[in-house]
Amino acid sequence: MRALKRFGAEGIALLGAAVVFLVPFSFMLLTAVKDPLQSADLDFSWPNEWRAVQNLLEVIEARDYVLLRAYLNSTILTVVSVTLIVLFAAMAAFVLQRRAGRIGSLANFLVLAGLIIPPAIVPTIWLLQAIGLFKTLPGLILIEVAFHLSFAVLLFRAFVAAIPRELDEAAQIDGCTGLALFFRVIFPLLRPVTVTVIVTSSVAVFNDFVNPLYFLPGDDNATVQVTLYNFQSQYSTQWNLLFMDIVLITIPPLLLFIFFNRKIVAGMTAGAIKG
Amino acid sequence: MVTQQEAGPRTVPGPALPRPHARRNAAYPYGLYLPAAVVYLVIFLVPTAMAFYFALTRWTLFDSTFVGLDNFRDFFAEQNLRAGFANTLVYAVLTSGLKVVFGLLLGVLLTSRLRLRGFLRSVVFFPVLVSTVAVGITFSALLRPDTGLVDKTLAVVGIDGPDWLGDAGTALLSVALVDVWKGVGLATVIYIAGIMSIPRDYYQAVAVDGGGAWHRFRHVTLPLSWPATYSVIILSLIGGLRSFDLIWTMTRGGPGFTSDTIASIIYKQYQAGFFGLSTAGNVILFVVVTAVVVPLNRFLAKRQVTS
Numbered sequence A: 001m002r003a004l005k006r007f008g009a010e011g012i013a014l015l016g017a018a019v020v021f022l023v024p025f026s027f028m029l030l031t032a033v034k035d036p037l038q039s040a041d042l043d044f045s046w047p048n049e050w051r052a053v054q055n056l057l058e059v060i061e062a063r064d065y066v067l068l069r070a071y072l073n074s075t076i077l078t079v080v081s082v083t084l085i086v087l088f089a090a091m092a093a094f095v096l097q098r099r100a101g102r103i104g105s106l107a108n109f110l111v112l113a114g115l116i117i118p119p120a121i122v123p124t125i126w127l128l129q130a131i132g133l134f135k136t137l138p139g140l141i142l143i144e145v146a147f148h149l150s151f152a153v154l155l156f157r158a159f160v161a162a163i164p165r166e167l168d169e170a171a172q173i174d175g176c177t178g179l180a181l182f183f184r185v186i187f188p189l190l191r192p193v194t195v196t197v198i199v200t201s202s203v204a205v206f207n208d209f210v211n212p213l214y215f216l217p218g219d220d221n222a223t224v225q226v227t228l229y230n231f232q233s234q235y236s237t238q239w240n241l242l243f244m245d246i247v248l249i250t251i252p253p254l255l256l257f258i259f260f261n262r263k264i265v266a267g268m269t270a271g272a273i274k275g
Numbered sequence B: 001m002v003t004q005q006e007a008g009p010r011t012v013p014g015p016a017l018p019r020p021h022a023r024r025n026a027a028y029p030y031g032l033y034l035p036a037a038v039v040y041l042v043i044f045l046v047p048t049a050m051a052f053y054f055a056l057t058r059w060t061l062f063d064s065t066f067v068g069l070d071n072f073r074d075f076f077a078e079q080n081l082r083a084g085f086a087n088t089l090v091y092a093v094l095t096s097g098l099k100v101v102f103g104l105l106l107g108v109l110l111t112s113r114l115r116l117r118g119f120l121r122s123v124v125f126f127p128v129l130v131s132t133v134a135v136g137i138t139f140s141a142l143l144r145p146d147t148g149l150v151d152k153t154l155a156v157v158g159i160d161g162p163d164w165l166g167d168a169g170t171a172l173l174s175v176a177l178v179d180v181w182k183g184v185g186l187a188t189v190i191y192i193a194g195i196m197s198i199p200r201d202y203y204q205a206v207a208v209d210g211g212g213a214w215h216r217f218r219h220v221t222l223p224l225s226w227p228a229t230y231s232v233i234i235l236s237l238i239g240g241l242r243s244f245d246l247i248w249t250m251t252r253g254g255p256g257f258t259s260d261t262i263a264s265i266i267y268k269q270y271q272a273g274f275f276g277l278s279t280a281g282n283v284i285l286f287v288v289v290t291a292v293v294v295p296l297n298r299f300l301a302k303r304q305v306t307s
Helices: A002-032 A052-098 A102-116 A121-130 A137-160 A165-173 A178-189 A191-207 A210-215 A224-231 A239-274 B002-010 B020-026 B030-054 B070-077 B079-111 B117-129 B132-142 B149-156 B171-196 B200-208 B213-224 B226-242 B245-250 B262-271 B275-306
Strands: B057-059 B064-066
Touching: A002 A239, A002 B117, A002 B132, A002 B171, A052 A102, A052 A137, A052 A178, A052 A191, A052 A224, A052 A239, A052 B030, A102 A137, A102 B030, A102 B275, A121 A137, A121 A210, A121 B030, A121 B262, A121 B275, A137 A191, A137 A210, A137 B030, A165 A178, A178 A191, A178 B030, A191 A239, A210 A224, A210 B262, A224 A239, A224 B132, A239 B117, A239 B132, B030 B057, B030 B275, B057 B275, B070 B079, B070 B275, B079 B117, B079 B171, B079 B213, B079 B226, B079 B262, B079 B275, B117 B171, B132 B171, B132 B245, B171 B226, B171 B245, B200 B213, B226 B275, B245 B262, B262 B275
Parallel strands: none
Antiparallel strands: B057 B064
């Protein structure tokens, strides 16, 4: 009887989660393979005609292969930004955790400020224009690095706290200080949290829509998120192509999720609670 | 080991060694801050500081004329803009409240002895990783009147569903619910960690005293997952106050201006070329976020210590 009751509860929980979380994703997939006419109904129905390959090709060819360029741009943006975020944040977090003092508390304050303060957008555009980086990929990379540093520093700092200082002392005796101490001893030990930072910040940068919208407008520089607007217009929207595009840009986060699911959750929780 | 080796050179006459304190710090040079500091200073702090000046000007990006507080006066004099101010607060409070409630419930459910626990955890967390714009477009379709899945389902049980995004009364609420759908996975993960760090002994104590599931929740899980609640509230309030992409994708601030928030107004004014006004919006957003988050953070942190 009890077993039966538990089985029932599990069934309900599973059903609830399936309806609430899986239905929207199946809707995306179904609409992505419909023909233009049926997809315009935007209902939850079985496709009359499966056009997966044709829709895929049309999305890729649209606007002179803008999606491929966007994929290239997004990949460069994500890889470079995340590399810099990891390096810069880990170094800063290391000193921040190990060394107290007035500069340390100022840095601490700035990290928190970076988490709370919304970026001032038009002045940032003005500044990028002044240094000649507005509407360029390097400009957007710097933006992503600056905006995501704080969170990464917090995650790293919580983790550095768990590395015993005796290790630093032992390394110092062997003549390692500063950069050498960091890169040879500390950074390799940070690997678990580094994975977390890589995953969370690459998802954030890859999925970012707001910053490319402001700081990197134009078809040549499109990132994948911005391509979603190609298939939408005020008068007619090609719904099947739009949803095929959605499916395509959801693939990279899906892959990350499949490979790192456990690690993301473990690392996030460590950072969120201890931090 | 350590002391022996350090004792070595001290017997040799020569220049005094630096104080141990100073030597310890030398291993952690401030230089390691440098790359982060430069990027952060130039790209983030300088524009933030300049915003306070440009908010007081009529500004074309090349020329600026000082106009004093005119932009702020315009901002609060125009009804649409004032509505955006109120919407921002409603949106943030609503989303973070719901994320606390659902995150806690899901957290309790997904730390219980459910056989499908692992699968459910993944299912709930996945939307966190999907792009907000994709989520917004998908739900705009699901929430359409008549043909959308939500209204069709409601029709089955005889309810005539509203035009979720097209009706001034429900637009902001609908977007907020989608925000909760997307973000509750993160809240759940934070709660799972919080609940799992509660020592088992407390639950055993409740069992010894003859308490049931409700007692376990009310007297152990709820108070002891406080640090998680604290993180969820702060994170989702900050996110909610700054939220832009979901609102922009789903309603463009409409119908009319009924779901505009400060962040969407900043974008609209920027698009229209009113750079000074847009920046004034930024300063207002800055003030609102600071005024809400900083005192709340202090208050919650204090409660955390005493509980």
